[in-house]
Amino acid sequence: MSQLAPKLIVGLGNPGAEYAETRHNAGFWFCERLARELGVSFSKEARFHGLAANARNDGVWLLMPQTFMNRSGQSVAALARFYRINPAEILVVHDELDIPPGQLRLKFGGGLGGHNGLKDITAHMGTQDFWRLRVGIGHPGDRNEVVNFVLKPPRREESELIDESLDRALAAWPLMAKADWNAATQRLNTRPAAPKPTRQA
Secondary structure, three states, rough: OOOOOOEEEEEEOOOOOOOOOOOHHHHHHHHHHHHHOOOOOEEEEEHHHHEEEEEEOOOEEEEEEOOOHEEEEOOOHHHHHHHHOOOOHHEEEEEEEEOOOOOOOOOOEOOOOOHHHHHHHHHHHHHOOEOOOOOOOOOOOHHHHHHHHHHOOOHHHHHHHHHOOOOHHOOHHHHHHHOOOOHHHHHHOOOOOOOOOOOOO
C-alpha cells in the first residue's frame, strides 16, 4: 500500500450541463467542493483534456476529465505524465454502485468493479495501483438498469446522504493530504451511525 502524499486528485464524471446532477458525476461533486475548500478554481486545459486547478500551497492538482467517463484515462495520463506524478500519488474519486448512498470506501489498488472510468485510467496508466475514493450511490437492483440509473439524478433522500458523505470525505482530506492513509481509511470506511429515533413527546 502506498504511503505517498497525493499530488493529483481526479474527480470522475461526464461533461455538460445535462449530466451535472447525475449520479455518475459524484467524483466531480467532490472535486468541486475540494477546490472551494482549497481556494482554487478550475480552468480548461486542452493539453490535459479536462478542467484543472493547481493548489500550489497544498502541492496538489485537481482534475475533472472532460472526455466522458469511458475515456477518463486520456486526461489523467496526460497530466500525470506531464508533471511526472506516479500512479501511487493519484486519488481517483468516483461513484460506486456496490455501496449504498451515504457510505464511502477508500482503498489502494484492487479490482475495478466494472467501472468504465477506472478501466480506462488503468489502461492508460498501465497499472491499477492508485488510490480510489468510492462514493456510494446504491444499485437499481437490475443490471440492465445500471446505465439508466447512473445517468439520472439521485432521489432527494439519496442526494442528502451523498452530500453528507462528501462532507465527511472533505473533513478527512487533511489526513489524506499528509499521507495518513490509515487514519483516513478508518475514518471514511466506518459506516456512519444511524440517526437516533426521535422520542415522541
